[in-house]
Amino acid sequence: MLLFVFWSLWILDVATASITVYGQIPMGVTSALSATATVAAAYNTTVLNPPEVPDPGPATSFTLSIPSANTSVTKLSIPIKGTFYGFSVEMSVITQLFGKNSSYVQVPLLNLLANIQERAGAVHVRIGGNTQEYAYYVPTLDEGRAISKEKADTQNPTETPAVIYTMDLFYLLSNISSFVNVKWYIGKFELFSIRVPFNDTSDFRLQIVEYSEAVLGDNLLGVQVGKSLIYIHSHRNSSYNPQAYADEFGELIAALAADSNVPVKNNLIGPSVSGTWTPEMVWDTGFISEYTTNLGALSVEHYPTDNCFPIYGIGSYHDPQTEFSDFLNHTSGIALCEPYLNSTAIAQAAGKPFLMFETNSASCGGFPGISDSFGGALWALDYGLQMAYSNFSGAMLHVGGQNVFYNPFTAPPTNVSKYYEWTVGAVYYSALISAEVFGKTNTSQIVDLLGNDANIYTPQYAVYENGALARVALFNYITDPSGASDYTATITVSGGNAPASVQVKYFLSDSVSTKTNITWAGQTLGTIHEVDGRFKGTLDVVTIACNTGANTCLVPVPAPAFALVFLAAAPDITTATFSTSTYTNAAGTATVPASVLATSNGMLGMDETLWSTSAGSTENAAHGQLSVDFGLVFRVVAVLLVLLSGH
Template sequence: MDANRFSFLLLLLISTFLASANANITVYGVTGQQILGQTATNTAAAANYTGSAAYNPTVLNAPDIPTGDQAPAKQFTIQLQNGGTNGLSIIQEGSFLGFSIEMSVANQILGRNSSFIQVAFLNLMANLARRGGAVYVRVGGNTQDFAVLVDSLPDGKILEKDIEGSSNPTNTPPLKFTEDLLVMMRKISDFVNVRWYLGVPFNDTNWRLGIIERGEQILGDHLLGVQAANEPDLYAGHLHRNNTYGPNDYLGEMQSLISAIDADSKIQNPNCLIAPNLATGAWTPEMVWDTGFVDILSSSLAYLAVEHYPTDNCFAQFGSGTPRDGQTEFPNYLNHTSGQALVQPYLNSTAYAQSKGKKFLMMETNTASCGGFAGLSDSFGAALWVLDYSMQMAYGNFSGALLHVGGQNVFYNPFTPPPTNQSTFHQWTIGPVYYSTLILAESFGLSNQSQILDLGANSNNIYTPAYAIYENGNPVRVALFNYITDPSGASDYTVSIAVGGGQTGTANGTPGQVKVKYLLAPSVSEKSNITWAGQTFGDHFASDGRPMGTETIQTIPCDTSSNTCSIKVPAPGFALVFLTDDALVESGSGDATTTFPTTAYTKLGNTATVDPRVLATSNGDRGSGNLGSTSKGSASNGAMDNSWRGVMGLMSAVAMSGVVVVVLDLLVW
């Protein structure tokens, strides 16, 4: 092939590839991992899978369809009122549901350093900021308690783990970090309205305050607060304190910390602490309040907070605790009582926080501690559960909640970057629970005036809960759930929504039409075939953080004779009903989301990728007579080398225009 012909064909192929900027990037035949466009059919545990938990292909069985007294009615009515509705929550913000990123994996999730920020992370945050106005992110967890700020680390790293010094049931490693981690966080905030929670080390009382000092200076107004201790009620059990350590001991340590902060002239905002951050294990919040904790420390407390998971899977992961089976646990998540039961023990504390003028946060939660359950934590059912649980927390007067994000070894991540050695040919994996954060931001919207009401819908049936979202005393959105899996359609239900007592279309009555967006999947067990308003983030290794597909919003006319709007909710599924056009606009729907191009490459060689459906019928894996090599330096000639150099300028120009570029080492046909 002569050089001119090669150059033309190469340019043609590159332009064809770039015309589809959202094309999936994958690799063919990764053992134990699902392939894009294919649905896993195995059920129960994937016994032969030995890869990372984040990509585990286990698919559980959906629970049986409820029968008898538990079966929900297929038709019911929701009557809403304009003004005068009792039982509404405190005012909530669209940023209610954010993320808790384990500090030890911040360099995987956020970026390698302040010069190399993860583009997919920026896109994921931009999706949420567009809908909810901001995104609240904590960088902390167990690893924050042992973190040490240092001037520098070898090879320009911003984090270094001491694996041999790991402790806790979760094998938490002590950390060293540089202030470039904070610089990177600030640069992220300059791109997207992300605001941050940090944590001061609490492994001993020789207080290391550098993270507060530099956090204030670097993050400025983007720093929301600093967590003081992570699950102190577990310290004795984890051998980080003596076995008599109790709430009064913790109060004494907090007083010592505050004295150190007050004496530090570099800290300008001493009213920054978040406490007590209990796991509600050995202690209850009331045990801490009873020490006089809030009154004694009030001037230093920015927030009151807890951390809580519904259960744990520590035995499977680390050999400690009670053995639990994901299939057995699955039905416990697929009903409305789950979120209610989790929130109920904290209702006294949320009321107490309001009486003291403090906001109450859920600083860390997810489906189960110690990484969650295979097939459960990464399922469509988990997405419904997180959405219901979050709305229940908002209704119970929490002021925010953070979904925990770990590394490759957990099942529950909202998003996971590819392993470092695969970052040149794999994209991110977006977990089902990320959809929950997206939908909650839309449900609460940009007004920051939302109030939430659990409607006790369908005679309080646990499989068909519903919430109304009010602004300025009037209902603007309705959230409808269906936890049942029934492919026959027999368990779909239709709800008739009526507003006020006026006629359809009047200012105080039922609207003439409503807009509806659906979260859908074939089963609560589904892992990847999930859509929100027709858009998806795809399967494993398939996303750059932007939703794929065309957004679909249904317009449903209301019945002028009955003054009701009839909304069908599939089994399983979720529907968000917008009662006014303004409510749709305030949720950010239809606005252009700022997205970010790839502007740097980790590797310029061996980055060719092929759709597996094409590769299966090509000479790449099913035939013989290959015409070249993807090994650097192999099967090349002068024509190829010269032509490659000739197109680099074109690819750089394309990258500058905002298109995500994958650099190809060698193309063979």
């Protein structure tokens, strides 16, 4: 009998070691564990009511006459890369999302980035945020960690702690780039943006520039050194003005010029204004002409609104239900881009890319029921396409910790990472689909068609690739289960011929309010705690026959939905993925060969506390847990029993 127990336990241990445990709750786990994983904003279940069907509603049948060549388009964007939408990751949550150090890389992250790489050719990621403002280098940290944190800054309303980093941070980023073609921006954020720690002009602490250039090499896109309204957080006084900023920027350039460990001198990014300063206030100082040889790009940061009052008591309360309708029409993206049209023109004249270096649905973490909804994803996609049409060269969707609503992706808290997988926010699909809209050629140009009498609920765009009409993007913001608000867009090709057929990928859900049952071309990544970065379900690309004699293609668009129409065959997408059956402790862990790196499911450390310091995410996200290797316990007990039995 004892031998039977021994072998049973041994078999159980071996079996446990060989299976993927993400999303599987073992016997004996209580509901209390589930509760600990769902209280954070990233797992919020608030579902709002969709707006009423507009009355009168838009026409449900209309024609889009689109020129076959870009030479016949009167207003067309600059060439846009498939990497247009990237991610801005708060520095304090790097070890949650990226990995504990360069030896432990988060596999679900690799899969999520690989999805976009396959469509865009690469992925652009910026690390920074409030937590980089006082970041500084140390040779080593306990437990081999790449970053840690100091006591919070009490002068900052969000009590942002400083990040302490080691050289291994840059090896971690470099190792990620060795798996997936990720290009990096090193930067910081929020209403006062200091990108290279800009807080001490007597000591610029240039290690972060030196090491990122040395380790990342060509994978480093640029270093953000902008600022805006630092005095709000008592880092500058209220007399600090754009000219003072421009002068300080010059001091930094001089320091970099004198540093032989910084070989690249022309990849600085600024000014990243985001408060009451306008970009023009900085341009008027002669900033661009004075520092043009050092500037790799010009940048701003902007959120359409804020949700700071519930957490910090700052500003006014915004009711998410009331705010929801403001995100569900084409006017939103147009209004957000309009203040920057002059600056994008100035950037073009100067030969500089113009970047929206940080954005999302609302500062201080976004809104429950908006930021994480299908409607929020439609808004982010439309906003991204409108920025591209307005001649932005790229935009970064911000990523915080457990306590924000707008995350494109969130790692599970460490204490439940053996049982729960990652969570993907709806706006991740916005970035993914944007990559398909623009593709890999880096020649795509986009135009806002303003069809259907420029109705705000049914916007459309055309995309030209290598000068020829390649794709048409169609939105329907209305939620109407009756089907009465579904529409059919008739596409005609002026100056050319309609193809024999088109292929259509649909971005679908039941309502703009939903957080689940969201699909892109029939596939989904999963819902809360069930995402490993790989798509689930069967790919569904709809082929629609066209009438070549009438030169028309009729494309139906449900309410709500987004449809991407390919005038040629949609490209095949075969994304390389990575194993996801590992987690931080050694019990039952499948490993990847050393040559491919070991993997981890979260950060156990950071002084045993994981914090996010993006506005709206300062709550304690997860505590380090003592890990017990139950497989080892079973084996030891079984062996002892066998020995005691005399067998």
